[in-house]
Amino acid sequence: MVKVTEAPEMYTGEGYGLTRLEKIVGLARANSIWPLPFATSCCGIEFMATMGATYDLGRFGAERLSFSPRQADLLMVMGTISKKMGPVLKQVYIQMAEPKWVIAVGACASSGGIFDTYSVLQGIDKVIPVDVYVPGCPPPPEAILDGIIKIQELIKTESFRRRESEEYQKLLTSYGIE
Amino acid sequence: MSDKVENGLIESLLKEQFGDAIRSVEESYGMLDIVVKREKIIEIITWLRDSSLLSFNFLTSLCGMHFPDNKGEELGVVYHMHSFANNKRIRLHILFSISDPVVPTVTGLYRTANWMERETFDFFGIKFTGHPDLRRILNMEDMQYHPLLKQYPLEDGTRTDKEDKYFGR
Amino acid sequence: METEVVNSQLIDYAAIFVQFVVAAGFVLTTIYFAQKIGPKHKSVKKFESFECGLDSIGNARLPFSVKYFLVAILFVLFDVEVIFFYPWAVNFRELGESGFVKMLAFIAPLLLGYFYIIKKGALKWE
Numbered sequence: 001m002v003k004v005t006e007a008p009e010m011y012t013g014e015g016y017g018l019t020r021l022e023k024i025v026g027l028a029r030a031n032s033i034w035p036l037p038f039a040t041s042c043c044g045i046e047f048m049a050t051m052g053a054t055y056d057l058g059r060f061g062a063e064r065l066s067f068s069p070r071q072a073d074l075l076m077v078m079g080t081i082s083k084k085m086g087p088v089l090k091q092v093y094i095q096m097a098e099p100k101w102v103i104a105v106g107a108c109a110s111s112g113g114i115f116d117t118y119s120v121l122q123g124i125d126k127v128i129p130v131d132v133y134v135p136g137c138p139p140p141p142e143a144i145l146d147g148i149i150k151i152q153e154l155i156k157t158e159s160f161r162r163r164e165s166e167e168y169q170k171l172l173t174s175y176g177i178e
Numbered sequence: 179m180s181d182k183v184e185n186g187l188i189e190s191l192l193k194e195q196f197g198d199a200i201r202s203v204e205e206s207y208g209m210l211d212i213v214v215k216r217e218k219i220i221e222i223i224t225w226l227r228d229s230s231l232l233s234f235n236f237l238t239s240l241c242g243m244h245f246p247d248n249k250g251e252e253l254g255v256v257y258h259m260h261s262f263a264n265n266k267r268i269r270l271h272i273l274f275s276i277s278d279p280v281v282p283t284v285t286g287l288y289r290t291a292n293w294m295e296r297e298t299f300d301f302f303g304i305k306f307t308g309h310p311d312l313r314r315i316l317n318m319e320d321m322q323y324h325p326l327l328k329q330y331p332l333e334d335g336t337r338t339d340k341e342d343k344y345f346g347r
Numbered sequence: 348m349e350t351e352v353v354n355s356q357l358i359d360y361a362a363i364f365v366q367f368v369v370a371a372g373f374v375l376t377t378i379y380f381a382q383k384i385g386p387k388h389k390s391v392k393k394f395e396s397f398e399c400g401l402d403s404i405g406n407a408r409l410p411f412s413v414k415y416f417l418v419a420i421l422f423v424l425f426d427v428e429v430i431f432f433y434p435w436a437v438n439f440r441e442l443g444e445s446g447f448v449k450m451l452a453f454i455a456p457l458l459l460g461y462f463y464i465i466k467k468g469a470l471k472w473e
Contacts, residue, residue: 088400092400094390116337117334120334122336
């Protein structure tokens with residue numbers, strides 16, 4: 001019997017288990033993330049290594065990548081985003097289906113990195129809300145996997161009503177995303 | 179071509195044809211570095227391109243320069259040209275004042291100059307008369323200044339969390 | 348040696364029917380509840396056509412060349428003809444001479460049509 005993932009805390013008995021729906025849905029969502037690799041620079045190459053056989057992102061369920069935001073849950077921004085690219089990134093984020101998460105991989109996506117210049121966006125959190133930051137220049141694949149695991153923890157513990165809560169709405173309006 | 183086209187030959191042919199429009203000639207890295215007058219640049223490039231002996235049929239690159247210490251001739255444009263038949267490269271410079279940043283366009287001679295001149299305009303503010311579509315290409319359209327001029331800093335002006343003293347400024 | 352004939356009634360296949368209902372039911376239930384209790388967000392920008400983050404210009408509905416349609420429709424026609432050849436090929440010996448003549452009678456008008464297509468240049472790409 002192959003153990004695929006940890007079961008959530010359940011009240012078990014003979015042939016049944018009792019748990020909250022949020023936990024089951026969280027488990028399902030966390031173990032089948034469909035990422036959108038928004039790979040711009042060197043961190044994109046590290047991501048390619050992460051998807052390869054040695055570090056295998058597929059074993060976390062994130063095997064199916066898509067470049068269409070309509071079919072993705074996780075926007076992985078990997079690489080330097082210039083100021084001209086900012087609105088494009090924002091539009092891609094807006095067009096993703098709910099629920100969606102964002103991971104900023106690398107120093108350039110987190111804060112502009114070494115490129116403190118007139119043309120580089122100093123961190124994608126200037127245009128979209130970010131859930132997890134993975135520092136590094138570039139981060140090794142293990143660090144990217146660590147970031148994905150943190151995203152999985154966030155997904156498992158997310159409540160159903162988080163996206164309708166006032167705090168979240170305020171966050172979105174602060175970015176100008178209605 | 180039995181006789182190879184040499185730098186000396188190019189220099190002498192140019193001086194013969196254009197006389198004092200050629201301001202100075204140097205050689206570096208095996209390539210001729212020629213400073214010419216801005217008014218004659220189109221004629222010179224056309225002649226270099228159409229000459230059957232020299233046939234500089236390829237414009238490799240075109241970019242701007244800014245030397246704020248050269249009073250009266252701060253801005254400049256460099257044209258890198260390449261002759262496939264003779265395997266020869268050449269650099270043409272024109273220099274002009276920052277108060278008059280206007281240069282005639284070579285888009286009519288080489289289509290590739292279209293985007294290169296847009297880049298030069300974007301970063302140095304040099305206007306090319308006769309260009310079909312002169313607007314910013316790499317920076318945001320609403321940028322108010324021309325970034326690569328030496329008076330503007332490299333760093334992003336909107337950062338609030340960087341302490342200048344840690345970065346030697 | 349007589350082979351035994353087992354009388355199978357419809358009731359024996361009830362298990363398959365139940366399995367089908369469970370599978371379809373699971374799919375429909377999850378889709379329905381995902382839409383009901385899943386997070387929703389409506390906005391104008393979100394519903395615009397996806398064009399890699401840029402603003403889409405113009406309409407996608409343009410007239411296109413007829414050559415694509417011609418190739419596809421003629422392929423379908425002759426493919427159906429080929430489908431009729433397969434059982435003939437399997438039973439070729441049993442059908443013998445008379446079968447051959449009848450098949451020729453079937454092919455002849457289609458062959459005529461094929462020559463017409465070639466002459467008219469319907470399959471010319473440019």
